[in-house]
Amino acid sequence: MAPSTEQPTLRRDAARNRDKIVAAAREAFADHGVDVGVDVIANQAGVGVGTLYRRFPTKESLIDAIIDELFEQVSGLAHDSLDAEPPESGFAGYLRGVGQLQVDHIGCLSRLWNHTGHAEARKELEATVRRLLHRAQDAGLVRRDIAYPDISVILWSLRGVIEATAPVAPDQWQRYLDLVLAGLRPSDQPLSRPALTGPQVDRVFAIHRLRARGARSS
Amino acid sequence: MAPSTEQPTLRRDAARNRDKIVAAAREAFADHGVDVGVDVIANQAGVGVGTLYRRFPTKESLIDAIIDELFEQVSGLAHDSLDAEPPESGFAGYLRGVGQLQVDHIGCLSRLWNHTGHAEARKELEATVRRLLHRAQDAGLVRRDIAYPDISVILWSLRGVIEATAPVAPDQWQRYLDLVLAGLRPSDQPLSRPALTGPQVDRVFAIHRLRARGARSS
DNA sequence: CGTGAACCGGAGCGACCCCTCCGCTCCGGT
DNA sequence: ACCGGAGCGGAGGGGTCGCTCCGGTTCACG
Numbered sequence: 001m002a003p004s005t006e007q008p009t010l011r012r013d014a015a016r017n018r019d020k021i022v023a024a025a026r027e028a029f030a031d032h033g034v035d036v037g038v039d040v041i042a043n044q045a046g047v048g049v050g051t052l053y054r055r056f057p058t059k060e061s062l063i064d065a066i067i068d069e070l071f072e073q074v075s076g077l078a079h080d081s082l083d084a085e086p087p088e089s090g091f092a093g094y095l096r097g098v099g100q101l102q103v104d105h106i107g108c109l110s111r112l113w114n115h116t117g118h119a120e121a122r123k124e125l126e127a128t129v130r131r132l133l134h135r136a137q138d139a140g141l142v143r144r145d146i147a148y149p150d151i152s153v154i155l156w157s158l159r160g161v162i163e164a165t166a167p168v169a170p171d172q173w174q175r176y177l178d179l180v181l182a183g184l185r186p187s188d189q190p191l192s193r194p195a196l197t198g199p200q201v202d203r204v205f206a207i208h209r210l211r212a213r214g215a216r217s218s
Numbered sequence: 219m220a221p222s223t224e225q226p227t228l229r230r231d232a233a234r235n236r237d238k239i240v241a242a243a244r245e246a247f248a249d250h251g252v253d254v255g256v257d258v259i260a261n262q263a264g265v266g267v268g269t270l271y272r273r274f275p276t277k278e279s280l281i282d283a284i285i286d287e288l289f290e291q292v293s294g295l296a297h298d299s300l301d302a303e304p305p306e307s308g309f310a311g312y313l314r315g316v317g318q319l320q321v322d323h324i325g326c327l328s329r330l331w332n333h334t335g336h337a338e339a340r341k342e343l344e345a346t347v348r349r350l351l352h353r354a355q356d357a358g359l360v361r362r363d364i365a366y367p368d369i370s371v372i373l374w375s376l377r378g379v380i381e382a383t384a385p386v387a388p389d390q391w392q393r394y395l396d397l398v399l400a401g402l403r404p405s406d407q408p409l410s411r412p413a414l415t416g417p418q419v420d421r422v423f424a425i426h427r428l429r430a431r432g433a434r435s436s
Numbered sequence: 437c438g439t440g441a442a443c444c445g446g447a448g449c450g451a452c453c454c455c456t457c458c459g460c461t462c463c464g465g466t
Numbered sequence: 467a468c469c470g471g472a473g474c475g476g477a478g479g480g481g482t483c484g485c486t487c488c489g490g491t492t493c494a495c496g
Contacts, residue, residue, distance in 0.1 A: 011463060014473060037453060039476095048475035053455065113382075153379055153394050160378020161371055164331075165414065168421045175411035176371050183401025193393035196383065203386045229442060229493060255483060257446095266445035271485065 018055050020045040025062050026069070033107035034063055060212075067111050068118075073101055075121065078128040088139030091132040092181055098155060099173050102162050109159050111212055113152070113205065143186045149196035152204075154180055236273050238263040243280050244287070251325035252281055278430075285329050286336075291319055293339065296346040306357030309350040310399055316373060317391050320380050327377050329430060331370070331423065361404040367414035370422075372398055 010018065024045035028036045038059050042049045056062040077097040084090035102109055129151055136142040157180070158173060165172040196204075228236065242263035246254045256277050260267045274280040295315040302308035320327055347369055354360040375398070376391060383390040414422075 011472060013463070017473085038455080039453085042475090049455080050457085050475055051473075054473070057455095059454065150393075150397075153383065153390065154397075156382040157375035157378045157394060160375045160381070163378070164374040164422055164426070165371065167425050168418050169414055171411055172371065172414055175368075175409050175413065176375060178407075178409045178411075179368075179372075179398065179401040181401070182403075182405055182407065183397040183399070185400075187400055189396075189400065191393050191396045193389055193396075195393065196387055196390055200386050204382055207385050208382070231493065232443060235444085256485080257483085260445090267485080268445055268487080269443075272443075275485095277484065 014055075017045070017047050017051055021047060021052055021055060021062070022065060022069075026066050029063070029066055029107045030105050031107060034111060036107075038062075063108075063111055066108060070101065070105055070108060070112055071118070071121070074098060075125050075128075077101070078125055078132070081132055082128065086139075088135050088141055091136035091142065094129065094132050095151075095154065095158075095177060095181070096174070099158055099162065099177060102159060103166050103170060103173070106163065106166055109163055110208075112159075113155070113208070140186060141181075142184045145191060145195075146184060147195035149198065149201045152201055153196065232273075235263070235265050235269055239265060239270050239273060239280070240283060240287075244284050247281070247284055247325045248323050249325060252329060254325075256280075281326070281329055284326060288319065288323055288326060288330055289336070289339070292316060293343050293346075295319070296343055296350065299350055300346065304357075306353050306359055309354035309360065312347065312350050313369075313372065313376075313395060313399070314392065317376055317380065317395060320377060321384050321388060321391070324381065324384055327381055328426075330377075331373070331426070358404060360402045363409060363413075364402060365413040367416065367419045370419055371414065 021041065025041050028041050028044060032040075038049055038052060041062075042052045045052070052062070056065065078094055081090035081094040081097065084093050102112070105112070126148060130148050133142065133146070133148060133151065137144055137146070158177065161173045161176045239259065243259050246259045246262060250258075256267055256270060259280075260270045263270070270280070274283065296312055299308035299312040299315065302311050320330070323330070344366060348366050351360065351364065351366060351369065355362055355364070376395065379391045379394045
């Protein structure tokens with residue numbers, strides 16, 4: 001039952017501070033983006049930066065912790081969507097749910113989809129979303145030549161809309177998603193290009209992860 | 219014939235260097251994003267940073283110059299699309315053209331749409347795009363309840379897709395645009411939200427312009 | 437060709453930010 | 467109550483980046 005990475009039982013005040021740091025980081029990242037200074041986070045948590053850095057050896061690792069939380073919410077949402085009624089509505093519900101999650105974590109969007117570890121958790125999420133997609137296709141809501149990587153592309157596009165419009169019109173992305181869902185409905189006009197392949201999607205993740213580290217390569 | 223902002227006749231070598239700086243900046247921004255150091259640009263242009271800063275008092279003003287170029291290309295593209303054959307194809311052609319421009323200037327995307335000045339040029343572009351949109355609507359290619367601000371939203375979404383996928387699959391955005399265009403076709407299912415209003419779009423621009431200046435507000 | 441103004445270059449300043457270090461505090465088991 | 471050590475805070479190191487300053491150079495006009 002215990003996770004593989006076992007903590008050597010944090011002292012109680014230390015655990016409390018860790019929670020305060022995570023909460024402060026969550027809020028600060030959502031409000032001001034991942035570029036907020038660590039001192040701002042430490043201040044908001046009521047601790048010193050030294051305390052922060054004892055628990056999270058790197059600012060990046062703190063970001064990862066927040067993104068991990070977010071990823072779990074996405075996973076949970078996908079699983080919940082499996083129980084939607086009627087079943088074929090789960091697909092749209094998943095997309096709408098992810099949209100709302102993105103709105104609630106605007107500052108972190110650039111990191112949401114380049115998840116460091118958890119390859120296995122990613123596989124599971126993918127399997128779930130594939131099921132949602134197939135159900136929608138079987139019900140005639142989504143054209144057959146839409147593949148799983150297309151969902152990633154749609155979510156990237158959603159990110160673009162949300163990042164631009166959310167501060168002004170927090171629900172405008174829903175109108176846009178209506179349009180996309182309409183575009184997904186069966187049609188006899190073929191698409192001009194094939195879908196991304198799985199490895200290509202992985203490379204997109206990899207590139208964005210590199211870029212996130214502040215690469216300044218040639 | 220002379221533009222309203224008259225230059226006091228730059229010395230020839232100075233003009234040459236200015237051009238070299240702009241060319242280097244265009245390339246550097248496209249390749250590495252707007253976060254490249256000014257010394258990189260100056261190096262590539264074969265001049266010192268001092269020379270760069272004589273011509274462009276701020277890195278921001280250099281970025282603006284590049285964005286202005288890009289904006290003119292968009293304007294030209296919109297006008298060219300007016301002559302498309304058949305006329306109702308101009309709308310899709312415009313969107314595809316803007317997509318390609320975005321691919322060619324990936325690093326600048328975050329700045330493309332928050333254009334500082336030229337309110338009048340913006341108005342003209344808007345008028346042109348409105349005509350393209352109306353033609354497509356009259357031809358039955360686009361549903362009637364799509365308004366001009368929806369085009370901005372679509373371009374923001376396109377930006378999200380391009381930023382994510384272009385390094386791996388430079389033309390994947392076209393598949394995605396196919397879907398959006400399909401979603402724009404007439405339908406009797408209403409959209410769940412109204413379009414953005416003009417002032418809302420302006421506020422989106424304003425907010426992003428502020429954010430670009432590196433604001434670290436509360 | 438001579439002259440003065442415009443121009444050039446790059447070392448260096450200041451601001452910012454991530455992270456470390458070390459003297460002090462306070463938890464918690466005995 | 468006592469004590470060992472985990473935990474704490476925040477000043478400052480190290481690095482980056484935008485921008486400035488000024489001695490030397492080059493252009494263009496008379």
